[in-house]
Amino acid sequence: MRVTEMRASHLDALAAIERACFAEPWSADALREELGRGIFLTAEADGAAVGYVGCQTVLDEGYITNVAVSPGFRRRGAARALLAELETRAWAQELSFVTLEVRASNDAAIALYTGAGYVPVGRRKNFYRAPVEDAVLMTLFLREPEGQV
Ligand SMILES: CC(C)(COP(=O)(O)OP(=O)(O)OC[C@H]1O[C@@H](n2cnc3c(N)ncnc32)[C@H](O)[C@@H]1OP(=O)(O)O)[C@@H](O)C(=O)NCCC(=O)NCCS
Numbered sequence: 235m236r237v238t239e240m241r242a243s244h245l246d247a248l249a250a251i252e253r254a255c256f257a258e259p260w261s262a263d264a265l266r267e268e269l270g271r272g273i274f275l276t277a278e279a280d281g282a283a284v285g286y287v288g289c290q291t292v293l294d295e296g297y298i299t300n301v302a303v304s305p306g307f308r309r310r311g312a313a314r315a316l317l318a319e320l321e322t323r324a325w326a327q328e329l330s331f332v333t334l335e336v337r338a339s340n341d342a343a344i345a346l347y348t349g350a351g352y353v354p355v356g357r358r359k360n361f362y363r364a365p366v367e368d369a370v371l372m373t374l375f376l377r378e379p380e381g382q383v
């Protein structure tokens with residue numbers, strides 16, 4: 235397994251993973267819009283895309299759009315490797331933090347993010363649809379907020 239930048243050749247496989255994972259999946263065209271922007275990384279196994287992480291960046295802030303791993307490739311460290319490479323690149327780009335929303339019932343993802351150093355920082359009521367559910371906000375702090383010591 236290796237982690238590389240997301241490329242056009244990954245998009246169809248990643249859109250299929252999106253459909254397998256989410257009620258409102260991103261399409262290949264939506265993913266194509268992100269090529270060369272932010273920090274979008276693909277996990278490849280035997281040359282095939284098996285998962286990805288997307289992180290949009292604005293100034294020194296990172297916003298994870300999605301993390302998804304093919305159902306047949308879970309629990310083999312792909313998501314952990316994707317988040318580790320994302321963190322390396324976030325440091326290199328001098329981001330102050332990387333943040334995300336996760337369904338409150340998504341124990342697997344919350345365990346993944348907690349293990350990667352993300353901490354809960356808030357909750358958005360009824361943030362998700364299909365089904366309606368709260369979002370937990372989790373953030374990986376890379377630099378102390380201004381004014382704090
Ligand atoms: C969440 C998800 C990305 C994890 O991907 P993965 O490649 O299987 O995760 P990893 O193998 O890298 O696991 C890393 C750690 O995350 C946690 N974790 C992952 N899956 C878990 C599960 N089903 N239950 C509990 N903890 C889990 C564990 O702490 C795990 O470490 P361990 O295997 O040493 O115990 C994957 O289950 C997925 O695609 N889910 C559907 C999409 C989704 O919910 N994305 C998150 C949206 S915010």
